[in-house]
Amino acid sequence: MATAQRKKASKKELITRKASAMFREKGFPAASMRDLADVVGLEAASLYNHIKSKSEILQEIIFRIANDCNVHLESLEGNGMTSIKKIESLIRFHVQMMLTRFDDYCVMINEWIHLTEPYLTNFTTQRRNYVQKMESIIEEGVSNKEMRPVMPYVAMLTILSSVRGLEFWHRSAKKISTQVMEDNMVNYLINGLKK
Amino acid sequence: MATAQRKKASKKELITRKASAMFREKGFPAASMRDLADVVGLEAASLYNHIKSKSEILQEIIFRIANDCNVHLESLEGNGMTSIKKIESLIRFHVQMMLTRFDDYCVMINEWIHLTEPYLTNFTTQRRNYVQKMESIIEEGVSNKEMRPVMPYVAMLTILSSVRGLEFWHRSAKKISTQVMEDNMVNYLINGLKK
DNA sequence: CCTACCGATCGGTAGG
């Protein structure tokens, strides 16, 4: 029984992982449950012994990684680091998420529009809170005189967009190692903030 | 006859414009021809008096704006500007495209995956050429000693990604004016390049 | 986990 449960859970994990790769490649609406079943090695109907619906898979992928981002950001709050260090940690975290959990991260940033209510509102609310907290850290750094007088909103946008840009890099022939890429991104983005 | 032609052309233009907005909002696969017909004020079948297929609309949107980007980039080549000025012009051009032709620009950067062959290969080839030319300009600026020793690939990625990030800004409540936004982006990104 | 199948919706056509 415990074994059966575990088997079932891991099969669900397999389905979710394959779905994530497929949603990233084709986009959520263009990825069909029949294609997914083929990749997993089942008939389409059999998928429904493991998952409730196509939407449920999308929800699990997105909220799992969104939650990890939130947890990391909260760990930064009031931990005594300088604002610059906090932002550096945030950049490194996002770059690592993008590189080590590529499919999930891309699905979150590109496919969240296909969430249905109430999940859609839930997600956009979480995201609004996230970027506001991030802007607060930058604002703090500016009034601390740790950072140049950048507009927090513009800095936040540039940082998150640049991480997102790694999607293009990951897809293309990558002659640069991931560590070099991470350090280059951090340098470029942090140098834009430092006095 | 000339009038009929013009009327037909403008109706096609209307369809394309509404389609662009719809493709951006919902994504290409999730936007149905019936929804589009509703917005235009026709029956779905009647759309096909003006356009050949759903795919054709996507192709026209994407290659029209991609072509404008290519023309601008070619106008920079060997025009006597410094490398920094060339990149500043490129950034301003992209920011303006994003802000003044928001739907088309977003469809190009987000929906190109849904092009079918041979258009898909055509597009990715054009894009590869584009980023290579852009990297050449940055490389030139670095060996000129005009720019700091950045990696051209990383700088290119950061610049294009940051422009893309304006999609998020455009969607949200925009308290910042477009001119201020453009100048802030240019300053941030150009300062990262200057010595 | 499969076979068989559902209603809904898709892009697109015929014919007027």
Add this chain to the structure above:
DNA sequence: CCTACCGATCGGTAGG
């Protein structure tokens, strides 16, 4: 430009 309709495919269910 519409009515009527096509075959294909979609997400998902019943029943075993």
